[in-house]
Structure formats: structure tokens, C-alpha cells
Amino acid sequence: MTMRLYGTKISPYYARIWLQAQLKRLPLTLVEGSAEDVIPEAMKRRNPIGKIPFLEDGDQMFFESEVICEYLEDRFPIPPLLPTDPFARSHARLLTRILDLYVLQPTHRLAPQIRAPQRDEALIARGFEDVARGLEHLASFLKPGPYAMGAKPSLADCALATGLWYFPRILVRLRPDYALPGEGPVGVYWRFICTAPVFAPSIDEMTEAHVAFRRELDKKLAAGR
Numbered sequence: 001m002t003m004r005l006y007g008t009k010i011s012p013y014y015a016r017i018w019l020q021a022q023l024k025r026l027p028l029t030l031v032e033g034s035a036e037d038v039i040p041e042a043m044k045r046r047n048p049i050g051k052i053p054f055l056e057d058g059d060q061m062f063f064e065s066e067v068i069c070e071y072l073e074d075r076f077p078i079p080p081l082l083p084t085d086p087f088a089r090s091h092a093r094l095l096t097r098i099l100d101l102y103v104l105q106p107t108h109r110l111a112p113q114i115r116a117p118q119r120d121e122a123l124i125a126r127g128f129e130d131v132a133r134g135l136e137h138l139a140s141f142l143k144p145g146p147y148a149m150g151a152k153p154s155l156a157d158c159a160l161a162t163g164l165w166y167f168p169r170i171l172v173r174l175r176p177d178y179a180l181p182g183e184g185p186v187g188v189y190w191r192f193i194c195t196a197p198v199f200a201p202s203i204d205e206m207t208e209a210h211v212a213f214r215r216e217l218d219k220k221l222a223a224g225r
């Protein structure tokens, strides 16, 4: 039965599943587009949350990126992308949770400021502080490497690679000189991931998709003026 993954590579939530699928060589068909594009009226009943990514596996639908990653891990355990030791498994999940709650969520709260008629500078300053704190939390829990959990890639890397690629692209719209801090464990980790097999070409593909998305968006905005 066909497995279809709906969403876009510029979404860190979609891209983490896409990376997992590549690392595990899963037979996944990608249906690419924004939530608007890939959730037609007919599908809204089956996707009441209305967000991408979602996975269709035969008759079943799966929602929420981490739930989808865990489902795929259960369904296709080989090669494993979670350690076998329970403590190490929980550590891998913690890294993803820290990224989602303390880096990506404050980033999403800042996104509406990009096009706000009048920016709330105090809110923006607080958001940047929150993200910086989230990155410090990540730094505290990253293993010595080179991957997030040590010698081998894991689900944590799928989330971190795509999340660390994504969030500076939002923040730089508010502070043009913003860059992921190069020093410290997160910077070292990011530089490694940009050279790692599977991760490096995927990051290039996400960047290309993002450039195309921005070009289209700028065209639409210019036409609406």
C-alpha cells in the first residue's frame, strides 16, 4: 500500500520526516505543497487539524510530525533511528522536544511581526531572548557528537537539522544581521550536519525550495500592491 507524506520541504516539521525516510530508505511518496495546496475540501474531514505534515498509510492518516516519526520508527524499525537503551531513547526525544518548545515555538510567535504594520519591538526582543535560551538548553543536552546523540544519526538529528536550518530564516527577517551562533556546541553541531551524508544534500534542497518560495511570495506581494 502506498504511503504518502503531505507538506513542504520548507516546513521543519515535514522535512524531519522526509530526512527520516531517506535515512531509513522508506518507500514514501512525497505530495508537496503548502497546507492550502495539499488539503483540498474533500480531505478536510480527514485532517481536521488542517496542518501539514500529515501521512497517509493505506486507509490510515497520521498527524503531528513527532507522532508520525515515531509511527514510522515502530513500523520500520530497521535501521533504528532511536537508541535501544531507554534512558538514551528519552534523551533523543528530549532534544526534539527542546527544539519544538523552546526554539521553534518562540520563532513562530515572532513570525507575524515580519509583516506587522507596526512592529512590537519589546515583544521581538523577548522572542529573541527566548530563542537564545532555547539554544542554550539544546547546548546543555547535545552529546559530544558528531551527531546529536553521538556517533550515529538519530531522530533527534532529523528534527535538529531541519529546525536549526529553519528558525534563522525567520529571525533574519526581523534582524537582518541575525545568524545561528557559530560558537559553542550548537554551532559545532550545525557545521558538522551541513557536511554529513544525507543531511547536507537535503539542507541544500530545502534552501533551494525556500528560495523558490520567497521568489513566488515576493511576486504575489508585488502584484497585490
Ligand SMILES: N[C@@H](CCC(=O)N[C@@H](CS)C(=O)NCC(=O)O)C(=O)O
Binding pocket: 011, 012, 013, 035, 050, 051, 052, 053, 063, 064, 065, 066
Ligand atoms: N506541531 C505540528 C506543527 C505543524 C505546523 O505548524 N505546520 C505548519 C507549517 S510549518 C502549517 O501547517 N501551517 C498551516 C496552518 O496552520 O494553516 C507538527 O509537529 O506537525
